[in-house]
Amino acid sequence: MTEPSSKPAIALGSDHAGFELKELLKAELLPQGYTVLDLGAFGPDSVDYPDFGHAVAQAIEEGRAPMGLIVCGTGIGISIAANRNPAVRAALCHNGLEARLAREHNDANVLALGARIIGTEAAKDALSEFLNTEFGGGRHEGRVAKLGQS
Ligand code: RB5
Numbered sequence: 001m002t003e004p005s006s007k008p009a010i011a012l013g014s015d016h017a018g019f020e021l022k023e024l025l026k027a028e029l030l031p032q033g034y035t036v037l038d039l040g041a042f043g044p045d046s047v048d049y050p051d052f053g054h055a056v057a058q059a060i061e062e063g064r065a066p067m068g069l070i071v072c073g074t075g076i077g078i079s080i081a082a083n084r085n086p087a088v089r090a091a092l093c094h095n096g097l098e099a100r101l102a103r104e105h106n107d108a109n110v111l112a113l114g115a116r117i118i119g120t121e122a123a124k125d126a127l128s129e130f131l132n133t134e135f136g137g138g139r140h141e142g143r144v145a146k147l148g149q150s
Contacts, residue, residue, distance in 0.1 A: 006033075007032065007033045007034045007035070008034070008035075008065070008066045008067055008131075009034070009035040009036070009037055009064070009065040009066070009067075010029060010034050010035070010036050010037065010065055010067050010068065010069055010131075011036075011037045011039060011055075011056045011059040011060060011064065011065035011067070011068040011069070011110075012025075012026060012036055012037065012038045012039060012056070012068070012069050012070075013039045013040065013041075013052035013053060013055055013056035013068065013069075013070045013071075013078065013082075014040070014041055014049075014052055014070065014071040014072060014078070014115075015041055015047050015048065015049035015052055015071075015072045015073070015077075015078065016041055016043075016044050016045060016046050016047050017049075017071075017072050017073035017115055017116060018041075018049075018070075018071025018072045018073065018075075018078070018113070018114075018115045019041050019042075019043065019044050019071075020044070020115065021071050021113060021115040021118075021120070021123060022038075022041075022069070022071045024120065024123075025069060025071075025123065025124070025127055026038060028124060028127065029127075034131075037059055037064060037065050039052060039055040039056055039059065040052055040055070049072040049077040049078040049081060050077070050078075050081040052070065052072075052078060052081075053070055053072075053077070053078040053079070053080070053081025053082040053090075054081055054082070054084075054085070056068040056069075056070050056082055056088075056110060057081070057082045057083075057084070057085035057087065057088045057090075057110075058085070060085070060087050060088055060109060060110065061085055061087035061088075066109065067109050067110065067111075067130075067131070068082070068088075068090070068109065068110035068111070069110070069111050069113070069127065070082055070090065070110055070111070070112045070113075071112070071113045071114075071115050072112075072114065072115070073114060073115060073116040073117075074114040074116060074117055075092045075112040075113050075114030075115075075117065075118075076092065076114065078112060079091075079092045079110075079112035082110050082112070086148060087109075088109060088110050089106055089107060089108045089109050089110065089144070089147060090108065090109075090110035090111075090112050091106060091108035091110070091111060091112060092112040092113075092114070093111060093112070093113065093126045093130070094114075094117065094118055094122065094126070095118075095122050095125065095126060096122070096125035096126050096128065096129040097129070098126065099111060099125075099126040099127070099129040099130040099133070100129040100130070100133045102130065103129070103130055103133035103134065103135060104133055104134075104135065104136040104140070105136060105140050105143075106140070106144060106147075107135040107140070107144045108130070111126065111127060111130045113126065113127075
């Protein structure tokens, strides 16, 4: 009998522009033992990025996954969509350092990437840092709590 995975589930979402990078990163996650909750897009046909940002945000809000990965052409539109949900702290990152600091300082729970902006290796590095960095707590606690206020 196989042991249940200790790795968290990751909700994935992209539009058509982010589809290929989402698939590439999904292929990185699965052999590492992550469970992926792929909410689409499921092909390169043109779709609307807010639909997928909202779907990932809803999965986070409902506790179906503690973390998410969202990808569109720039990462901007899909992160704006996801961040409209108060359960989400989506960080648009371009490298591993930003992704690490997004976890350490901001307790970001969704990584946003721009497939037309970032290279494959930087995207892999950002995802790895994002998933392997804990929130720093301490002086960051109160600031992150304030993100939930308007
Ligand atoms: C799609 O052409 C593009 O607008 C979208 O992927 C994203 O970059 C929007 O922010």
